[in-house]
Amino acid sequence: MSTTSIWNRLFTAIRGGASEVGESIVDNQALRILDQEIRDADNALATAKGELAKIMGKEKLAAARLVEYNAKIAELEGNAIRALDKGLNDLAQEVAEAIAVVTNERDAEAAQAASFADYVVRMRKDVSKAEARIKSLRQQVDMAKARDSVQKAQISASVAGGGANGKLETAVSTLSRLQKRQEEKAAELDAQEELAEASSGNELQKKLQAAGIVPDSGSAASILENLRNRPKS
Structure with a gap:
């Protein structure tokens, strides 16, 4: 993969993610998509x-080779000077000619090193910019997640509140019906007891006792009177 395609892919992903953050989250997949883009x-x-x-x-290697080329050129220049001093013009x-060859190689290496250096400076800036944009995008996504959670909580609370109110009303209505049935059942049991006492003669006995015609031996007054009249030892 070429460096150009890498950077195109990087900034395409970042631009895509940033545009998503600027839009409203309309479904549950939005945050997952943003996470994947990050x-x-x-x-x-x-x-x-x-x-x-x-x-x-590569920049460091090119810089090291430049040092070597310059050292080689300096050495050859010294040899050429010494050859001239000795009158060895052909050798000089x-x-x-060797100096010219090495110099051309050194100049080509210098151009390559300068190209590497410029590219490194640009790439450092691009990396820093990309890191900042990804960090900002991640922060925005985190805030979107937090807001989404709060909104879901609010919706849940609203639904729960409405459901609770509805259930409360239902419970009150059920309780009212239950109390009514209980009152009806109590009245029915009282009526059944009255009918049972009337059929057994207990009702008449109670009326006679209440009128004082028939003593109520089981009453507290009757028991007390019996205790007063007990034979003394």
Whole structure:
């Protein structure tokens, strides 16, 4: 994968994610999509950093070769001077030609090193910019998640509140019906007891006792009177 395609992929992912943040979250998949886009951007950024590291390595090697070329040129120039001092013009000419070759190689290496250096500067800026945009995007997604959770909680609370009110009304209505049935049942049991006492003669006995015609031996007054009249030992 070329470096250009890496950066295109990186910033495409970031732009896509940023545009999503600016839109309303309309379904449950939106946050998942944003999370995936952030992961894609992180992966692209990691790849770009790897490529940057390679270019930085090449820049360092080119700089080291420049030092070697300059040292070689300095050495050849010294040899050429010594050849001239000794009147060895042909040898000096041959050394001068070697200096020209090495100088051309040094200049090509210098141009390559400068290109690497410029590219490293641009890539460093792009990486920093991408990191900042991904960080901002991640913060916006986190805020969107928090707001989405709050809104879901509010919706749940509203639904629960409405449901609770409805259930409360139902419970009150049920209780009212239950109390009414209980009152009806109590009245029915009282009536059944009255009928049972009337059929057994207990009702008449109670009326006679209440009128004082028939003593109520089971009453507290009767028991007390019996205790007063008990034989003394």
